[in-house]
Amino acid sequence: MTNVIVLADRADGALTKVTLEMLTLARGLGSPVAVITGPGADADAARATEYGAASVVLDPAAATEPVGRDVDLLAAAVAHFNAATVLVASNAAGKETAGRLAIRVGGGVVTDAVGVNADGTAVQPIFGGAMTVTTRVAGVAVVAIRPSSVPAEPAAGAGTVVALDVPASDRRRAQITASVEGQRSSRPDLAAADVVVSGGRGMGSADGFALVEQLADTLKGAVGASRAATDAGWYPHRFQVGQTGTTVSPQLYVALGISGAIQHRAGMQTSKAVVVVNKDREAPLFELADFGIVGDASTVVPALIAEIERRRA
Amino acid sequence: MKIVVCVKQVPDSWSERQLRADHRLDRDAAERVINDLDTYAVEAALQIVEQHGGETLALSMGPASAEEAVRKALQMGVDAGAVVTDDALAGSDAVATARVLAAAIASLGADLVVMGVESTDAKMSVVPAMVAEVLGWPMLTQAQALSIDGATATIERQTATGHDVVQADLPAVVSVVEKFNEPRYPSFKGITAAKKKTVDVLTLAGLGVDPTTVGTAGSPTSVAAAQPAPTRGAGVIVDEDPAAISALVDFLAERRLV
Numbered sequence: 001m002t003n004v005i006v007l008a009d010r011a012d013g014a015l016t017k018v019t020l021e022m023l024t025l026a027r028g029l030g031s032p033v034a035v036i037t038g039p040g041a042d043a044d045a046a047r048a049t050e051y052g053a054a055s056v057v058l059d060p061a062a063a064t065e066p067v068g069r070d071v072d073l074l075a076a077a078v079a080h081f082n083a084a085t086v087l088v089a090s091n092a093a094g095k096e097t098a099g100r101l102a103i104r105v106g107g108g109v110v111t112d113a114v115g116v117n118a119d120g121t122a123v124q125p126i127f128g129g130a131m132t133v134t135t136r137v138a139g140v141a142v143v144a145i146r147p148s149s150v151p152a153e154p155a156a157g158a159g160t161v162v163a164l165d166v167p168a169s170d171r172r173r174a175q176i177t178a179s180v181e182g183q184r185s186s187r188p189d190l191a192a193a194d195v196v197v198s199g200g201r202g203m204g205s206a207d208g209f210a211l212v213e214q215l216a217d218t219l220k221g222a223v224g225a226s227r228a229a230t231d232a233g234w235y236p237h238r239f240q241v242g243q244t245g246t247t248v249s250p251q252l253y254v255a256l257g258i259s260g261a262i263q264h265r266a267g268m269q270t271s272k273a274v275v276v277v278n279k280d281r282e283a284p285l286f287e288l289a290d291f292g293i294v295g296d297a298s299t300v301v302p303a304l305i306a307e308i309e310r311r312r313a
Numbered sequence: 314m315k316i317v318v319c320v321k322q323v324p325d326s327w328s329e330r331q332l333r334a335d336h337r338l339d340r341d342a343a344e345r346v347i348n349d350l351d352t353y354a355v356e357a358a359l360q361i362v363e364q365h366g367g368e369t370l371a372l373s374m375g376p377a378s379a380e381e382a383v384r385k386a387l388q389m390g391v392d393a394g395a396v397v398t399d400d401a402l403a404g405s406d407a408v409a410t411a412r413v414l415a416a417a418i419a420s421l422g423a424d425l426v427v428m429g430v431e432s433t434d435a436k437m438s439v440v441p442a443m444v445a446e447v448l449g450w451p452m453l454t455q456a457q458a459l460s461i462d463g464a465t466a467t468i469e470r471q472t473a474t475g476h477d478v479v480q481a482d483l484p485a486v487v488s489v490v491e492k493f494n495e496p497r498y499p500s501f502k503g504i505t506a507a508k509k510k511t512v513d514v515l516t517l518a519g520l521g522v523d524p525t526t527v528g529t530a531g532s533p534t535s536v537a538a539a540q541p542a543p544t545r546g547a548g549v550i551v552d553e554d555p556a557a558i559s560a561l562v563d564f565l566a567e568r569r570l571v
C-alpha cells in the first residue's frame with residue numbers, strides 16, 4: 001500500500017483537529033505515516049495511532065527554526081517511505097513547509113485543499129468557493145489541507161515508531177530568538193473552531209466587542225474580527241479573519257456589523273452556514289447569508305442570546 | 314545594501330474573475346494592477362534604504378505588461394526595475410515561478426529580498442519560501458516588523474498567542490504582511506522621476522534557465538478539471554423583530570448549532 005505522510009500540526013503540545021482530519025483523509029489514500037515534531041512529540045504518538053497512523057516518526061527536540069527542521073525530516077521521510085503524497089495543515093507554517101519541501105524533493109504544491117482523490121489529485125475551492133478545481137501534481141504532491149474539510153474519525157492504526165536518522169543541517173537558517181506571549185484565550189482556536197462569531201466596524205467600539213464575545217461564548221465558538229475592527233484596535237490583530245488573516249471554515253459563521261469586502265469573504269466563504277446581522281440591507285455579505293437579519297447588532301445580539309438561553313432553560 | 318523587491322502583476326481583486334477554457338486565469342477579463350500586498354514589501358524596502366542607505370530594485374516575472382507593476386514600484390521610489398518575460402514562461406506554477414525569480418535574483422545580486430505575503434490571484438503564500446529554498450538562503454516569512462542591524466535581519470511574526478522574534482544572517486528572503494506599514498502613494502515628483510528610470514528585460518537565455526523547467530512543461534502542477542461549485546440556496550433575510558430572533562434560533566436549532 002502506498003504511504004501517505006502527514007505532518008502533525010500541534011498547538012500547546014497536542015495534535016490539533018486538522019491533524020486528526022488529515023490522518024482520516026490519509027487513511028483513504030493509503031497507509032498514513034505521522035511525522036510529529038517539537039517538544040512532547042512522543043506523547044502525541046498514541047493519539048495519532050488512534051486516528052490511523054500506521055507508522056510514526058518522532059522528533060521531540062526543540063528547534064530554533066521548526067519549519068527548517070520539519071522540511072529536513074519530511075524530505076527524509078519521503079525518501080524512506082517512498083511517499084508520493086505529503087499532507088500539511090494549510091496555515092502559515094504549513095504553507096512555508098510545503099513550499100520548501102516541494103523544492104527540496106522535486107514536487108508541486110496545492111494550498112487550501114479540501115480533499116485528495118484516490119488518484120492523488122487535490123481538490124481546492126477557488127474564487128472564494130465559486131469554483132472547484134482538481135489539480136494533478138507531477139512528482140511528490142505536497143498538499144496543504146484546510147481545517148474542517150473532512151470529519152475526523154478514529155480508527156486504530158499500528159503506530160509503529162520508525163526512527164529516521166536526520167542529522168542537523170548545515171544550511172543557513174533563520175532562528176527564533178524570542179517568543180512573546182500575548183493574552184491567552186480560553187475560547188476554541190479560531191482556525192479550527194466549529195463556530196466563529198466575528199465583529200466588524202459596525203460593533204462601534206472595543207466595548208462593542210464584549211457583545212461579540214458573549215455571543216461566541218453562548219455558542220461555544222471562537223471570536224473573529226474584520227480588519228476594520230482590528231485596525232481600530234478594538235480586537236487583537238491575530239483574530240482577523242480574511243485574506244491576510246485566518247481562513248475559517250466552521251459549521252457556523254456569524255458576522256456582526258461586517259460589510260463583506262472581498263478580502264473578508266476570502267477568509268470565510270467556505271463556512272457551512274452563514275448568519276449575517278447588518279443594519280444596511282445592501283451590505284454585500286447578505287449575498288452569502290443563509291440567514292440574515294437587517295438590524296442593529298447592539299440590540300439583535302442581546303435578544304438572540306436571551307432567546308437561546310430561554311430555550312435552554 | 315542592495316534590496317530586490319518582488320512584485321507581481323495581478324487582475325484587480327475587486328473584479329469578477331474567471332477561468333479560460335484551458336483552466337488558466339483569464340487575465341484579460343480584468344484590469345491588471347500591482348498585487349496590493351506587494352506594495353507593503355516595496356514600502357518596507359524603501360524604509361530600510363532610507364535608514365541604512367543602499368539601492369532598491371523591483372523584479373517581476375510575467376508577460377511584457379508586468380513592466381507596469383514594476384513602474385508602479387518605481388513611482389513609489391524604487392531605483393530600478395527588471396522584468397523576466399519570455400514566451401516559454403506561460404503557464405508557470407509556483408515552483409516554476411520560484412525557479413525563475415531565484416535565477417534572476419542570483420544574477421542581479423542582492424543582500425535582501427522582500428516579497429509580499431501572498432499574490433491575490435494565486436493566493437498560495439508559497440513563492441517566497443520556495444525562492445529562499447532554491448537560493449539556499451534563510452527565510453523570514455510573515456514579517457509584521459523588520460529591522461536590519463549590520464548583516465542580520467530581524468522580524469516579528471505573529472503567533473497564535475503573541476509573536477516570535479526571528480533572526481537571520483543576510484542575504485535572506487523576507488515576506489511581509491499588510492499589518493507592516495502603510496504603503497506610500499506615488500508623489501507627482503515620484504511619477505515624473507519614474508519615467509527616467511530603467512526597467513531591464515531579462516530573458517531565460519540571458520539567465521541561463523532551461524526553458525523546459527518553466528512554463529507549462531516545467532510546472533509540476535496542472536489543473537485537471539474545474540467546475541462551478543454547487544451554489545448555495547438563497548438565504549432568508551428578515552428585518553429585526555422578535556419573530557426574526559425566534560426564526561434565527563430555529564435555524565440554528567435545526568442545524569444543531571445551539
Ligand SMILES: Cc1cc2nc3c(=O)[nH]c(=O)nc-3n(C[C@H](O)[C@H](O)[C@H](O)COP(=O)(O)OP(=O)(O)OC[C@H]3O[C@@H](n4cnc5c(N)ncnc54)[C@H](O)[C@@H]3O)c2cc1C
Nearest residue numbers: 200201202226227228242243244245257259264279280297
Ligand atoms: C491588502 C488588504 C488586505 C485586507 N485583508 C483583510 C482581511 O484579511 N480581513 C478583512 O476583514 N478585511 C481585510 N481588508 C479590508 C477590507 O477591504 C475591508 O476594509 C474590511 O473588511 C471592512 O471591515 P468591516 O466590514 O468591519 O467595515 P465596513 O466595511 O466599514 O462595514 C461595517 C458594516 O457595519 C454595518 N453597521 C454599522 N453599524 C451597525 C450596527 N449598529 N449594527 C449592525 N451593522 C452595523 C454597516 O452597515 C457596514 O456594512 C484588507 C484590505 C486590503 C487593502
Ligand SMILES: Nc1ncnc2c1ncn2[C@@H]1O[C@H](COP(=O)(O)O)[C@@H](O)[C@H]1O
Nearest residue numbers: 319320374428429431432437438439440
Ligand atoms: N510572477 C511573479 N513576479 C514577481 N513576484 C512574484 C511573482 N509571483 C509571486 N511573487 C511574489 O511572491 C509573493 C507570494 O506569492 P504567492 O506564493 O503566489 O501567493 C508575492 O506577493 C510576490 O511578492
